[in-house]
Amino acid sequence: MQTVALKLVTIIAEAVLEERLIREMKQLGAKGYTIGEVIGQGSRGIRASDWEGKNIRLEVLVSNEVADQILQHIADTYFAHYAVIIYAQDVQVIRSEKYQ
Amino acid sequence: MQTVALKLVTIIAEAVLEERLIREMKQLGAKGYTIGEVIGQGSRGIRASDWEGKNIRLEVLVSNEVADQILQHIADTYFAHYAVIIYAQDVQVIRSEKYQ
C-alpha cells in the first residue's frame, strides 16, 4: 500500500464565515473541502463569550506548504477578531493524481 | 497511561454509499464505525462536478493491517467511478480488549 503524507487542516469557526473561508481555502490552494455542523464553546483569551453556539468544522487535505499558508492566513486574518480554531494533522492518503 | 497505536480511517463519500461501505468495513475487519453528515466539494480529476452536496464522513478505528486493506479496497473499488476521499491517521487509544 503506497501512501503519501498530506496535512489535514481543520478550522472551527462561526457559521457566518463559511463562504468566505471556502473562497480563501481555494485561493490558498485547497482542491476541495468538507464541512460539518458543530457546536462548541471556547476561548482564545479574547471574546470568549462570543464563541458559543453554531459553528462549522471545515476540513481540507493539502500539502505541507499549503497547510502552512492556511495556518498563517487564518491567524493573521481572524485571530484578532474572531474565535476561530485551527489545527493541522498528518494523514496518509493513497498516492494518486488526486491531491497534487 | 498505557496507550496502543491504531489507525483512524476516514472515508468521505456520497450518502448513497452508506450501507454498502458499512458492510464492506465490517467484512474487512472493522468492529465498529461512526458516521456524521457533511457537505463538501472536491475533485480527484474525474467527475469533479459530481462531488458536491450531501456526503457522509465514515470513521473506523482499526489495526495498521486492516487500515491498509481498507485503503486498497476503497481505491480499487471506488476511485474510478466515485468521488470518494479516504485517509488514515495515527491515533492513541487506551489499551484494552476493545479493539483487538
Next chain:
Amino acid sequence: MQTVALKLVTIIAEAVLEERLIREMKQLGAKGYTIGEVIGQGSRGIRASDWEGKNIRLEVLVSNEVADQILQHIADTYFAHYAVIIYAQDVQVIRSEKYQ
C-alpha cells in the same frame, strides 16, 4: 510558521452523557470543546447492542498531560458501563496564548 504540538482528544459517546462529559472535560483542564452529532455502532466486548444510534463526537484540544488525564478518567469512569470510545491524536496549532 511556528507551531506547537497539542493533543486532539475525541470522545464518542451516547448523547445523554453530553452535559456530564463537558463538565468533566472542563474540570480536567480543557479550555473549550467542539461537539458534532454522529451515529455509530460498535462494541468494546460489553453491551455491544447498546451502542447503536445517536451519539455525540466531543473534541478537545489539550496538552499531553491533560490528554492523559482525560483518557484515564474516561476509561475509569465509563468503560465498565458505557459504550464510550476515546482516542488521542497529535495536532499542530499556531503558537499563541490561546491554548496555554
